[in-house]
Amino acid sequence: MSKKSVLFICLGNICRSPIAEAVFIDLLKQRGLTDQWIVDSAATAGYHVGKGPDKRAMATLNNHGNNNYVHRVRQITDEDFSKFDYIFGMDDMNISDLNRVARQAKGSKKAKIELLGKYDPEGLIEIPDPYYDGTAMFEQVYQQCLRSCTGFLDSSSN
Template identity: 50%
Template sequence: MAAPTKKKSVLFICLGNICRSTMAEGIFQHLVKTNGLGDKWQIDSAALGDWHNGVPPDDRTMRTLKKNGIKDYKHLGRQITKSDFHDFDVIFGMDEDNMSELNEIKPRSFRSKLLLLGECDPDGELIIEDPYYGNNIKDFEKVYEQCYRACNNFLQNSEKFISS
């Protein structure tokens, strides 16, 4: 009998874990489920700060996900931990500030690969800007589009991104 295959794992990070990282997590969960790969992935999101621990995603994030057919996403904000750097194959940040902070707080030795989610965007948009401070739902829709493209490409080419 073959040994069970280890799940691939991904953690999405942003500043507060209520907008971009939760959007990406919801999209990636949906893509994995739609492709019948739910038993092959461990998926989560977290914040760099602790402001929104235990809080659900921003209403605008949830409205945008629902508008795009993702109606079953649930999450409560949490802060990244040192063990996350060992537990996940890839940790995705959304912008240069996220990546800089991830590099500051990472343990001396860890196994996770640290990448900008935008590195997976086939359209080449590297930075996913924080839509939180604007009052325009279009900012959340832009984040959705960027995260969707990047998450879909990452799922289709995960071996390349994880092993390279």
């Protein structure tokens, strides 16, 4: 059985997409599915390549018992569109950027590009960028990523 694959995307890959990646990996561990998935995250812009996630994102993950997440920022590549089954953006700007990059990407493309929030049962389609806000917004992003990742995993397991 081949592995399923998912790539989480946000502008800088320091707040939302690392939170989503860590949450999804944690859900896979809880369900005993880690050997069935390839999971990663990346940025649409190269502002922070090589750096770690925002300290507030890491603090939020730590507050929820996710103390083992390690990540280095990378920017999306042409190969990602053929490597991953799903590429999730966090907001409409991410989706616009992803579609533009996908059109220009060389090689085959199999990835389905969607908003992660499409799977949020509360109907909050866009996951807001918490970068310029406080810890409460990071917690909101965490909760929305948890709901959305759970919804996606439930739907992909059927």
